[in-house]
Amino acid sequence: MFDFSLLTSNTDALLAGLWLTVRLCAGGIALGLAGGLVLLALRQLLGPRLRPLYQGYVGLFRGTPFLVQLYLVYYGGPHLGIDLSAEQVGLFGLACYGAAYFAEIFRTGFEAVPRGQLEAARDLGLDRLQTLRWVVWPQALSRCLPPLVGQTVILVKESSVLSIITIPELTTVAMRIATESFSVLEPYLVLALAYWALTLGVSLVGARLEHRFTRHLVRAA
Incomplete structure (x- = not known):
């Protein structure tokens, strides 16, 4: 029987673990989005000869598992003088991992804008910043x-891996409860429902943003 x-x-x-999970996800995703934009800007500014740096990052x-990246930084970092707490590794790990994906998403989105519209903007007298902002x-x-939104949902679910480096987030708490009580159903069901609620919230926010930013396309059609 289910033991309430x-x-x-x-x-x-459980609430403390959930709050820590939300904080790490929000911070990591925000930093990842900012990092993705910075990477894209550097790619445009570095020129063809230095773009392999972007491609390498x-x-x-x-190309490497998030779990392996965490292990290397948290357990291998001290040997290289990188002494960060588990939460710092988790936060920056999510950010750096997400930035690589976000940068490519931004790149494909920017490259999908027809070049003819850029030429039309220049013909209308818009400078580079105005073209970027309005076109x-x-x-x-x-x-x-x-x-x-899809990548953000993936990062939220990937945050469960942070339990591997002893961060007391929700997955760690659920694992501890299961170990101490010898009961798997209750803690892991709560864990699954919590992640489902988080990803559902992200999806709903993303759907509202998508509707807001694509209304002009619907009217144009």
Whole structure:
């Protein structure tokens, strides 16, 4: 039978773990989005000869498991003078991992804007910043939003891996409860429902943003 008392006796620990999960996800995703934009800007500014640096970063973080990246920084970092707490590694790990994916999403969105519109903007007398703000950015964002939301959902679920480096987030708490009580159903069901609620919230926010930024396309059609 489902033992509700097991959950009520651990309510404080579960809520603390959930709050830490939300904080790490929000911070990591925000930094990842900012990092993705910075990477894209550097790619445009570095020139063809130095673009392999961008490609190397993206290839490294997208081509290796997130778990391995965490292990290398948290357990291997002290040998290289990188002494960070588990939460710092988790936060910056999510940010660096997400930035590689977000940068590519932004790149494809910006490159999807027809070049003819850029030429038309120049003919109308818009400078580079005005063209970016009024022509490129709205169209690129409307194309980027669905994959950005999808990648954000993936990062929220990937945050469960942070339990491997002893961060006391929700997965760690659920594992501890299961180990101490020898009961798997209750803590892991709560864990699954919590992540489902978080990803559902992200999806709903993303859907509203997508509707807001694509209304002009619907009217135009």
